[in-house]
Amino acid sequence: MINYAKAPDVEQIAKHIINVLNLKNIDPERVSFYRSTGSRARRVQARIHGLGRIWFDALKIQPLYVVEVISEEFDKLEPPEKEKVIIHELMHIPSGFSGGFVPHKGKINRRSVEAMHKSYSEASRRISST
Ligand SMILES: [Zn+2]
Numbered sequence: 001m002i003n004y005a006k007a008p009d010v011e012q013i014a015k016h017i018i019n020v021l022n023l024k025n026i027d028p029e030r031v032s033f034y035r036s037t038g039s040r041a042r043r044v045q046a047r048i049h050g051l052g053r054i055w056f057d058a059l060k061i062q063p064l065y066v067v068e069v070i071s072e073e074f075d076k077l078e079p080p081e082k083e084k085v086i087i088h089e090l091m092h093i094p095s096g097f098s099g100g101f102v103p104h105k106g107k108i109n110r111r112s113v114e115a116m117h118k119s120y121s122e123a124s125r126r127i128s129s130t
Contacts, residue, residue: 007035010069014086020123021116025095030064037071045073048089053099063099083120088113 011033018028049066056063067089069075074085091108092101102108 002036002038004034004036004068007033007069010035010067010082010086013083014067014090016124017083017086017090017120020127021120023090025097026090026093027097030062030097031090031093032064032066034066034068035071035074036068039070039072041070043073044070045077045085046070046089048092048101050099050101056099063097065093065099080117080121084113084117087116087120091116 014031014033015028017023018026046067046069049068050063053063067086069085074082077085088108091113094100094102
């Protein structure tokens with residue numbers, strides 16, 4: 001049985017990343033952050049959930065996303081690794097915030113995540129030193 005709880009700590013990191021990297025395509029008010037426990041998935045640290053676009057029309061709501069971190073895998077990571085996991089999930093959100101996903105293929109991989117994390121680390125250092 002999987003349990004879900006709001007993850008304000010993850011939300012805080014994600015919002016900082018969104019701000020610092022100025023990710024204008026992401027509406028932070030429409031991304032929720034959850035921590036799950038009891039998942040059988042091993043070596044999965046996080047995932048992003050959405051709905052098919054037809055649901056947003058049927059439910060008369062704006063697109064939204066849910067980022068879930070898997071406690072057993074995510075919580076043991078060092079802070080920079082947690083940031084990379086969150087960056088990876090945020091990279092799945094497309095430029096139009098349409099409710100769909102950016103696929104891994106050619107776009108989201110170790111290298112692109114590392115590059116984005118490097119920009120994030122440098123920019124947050126610049127911000128905190130001013
Ligand atoms: Zn992914």
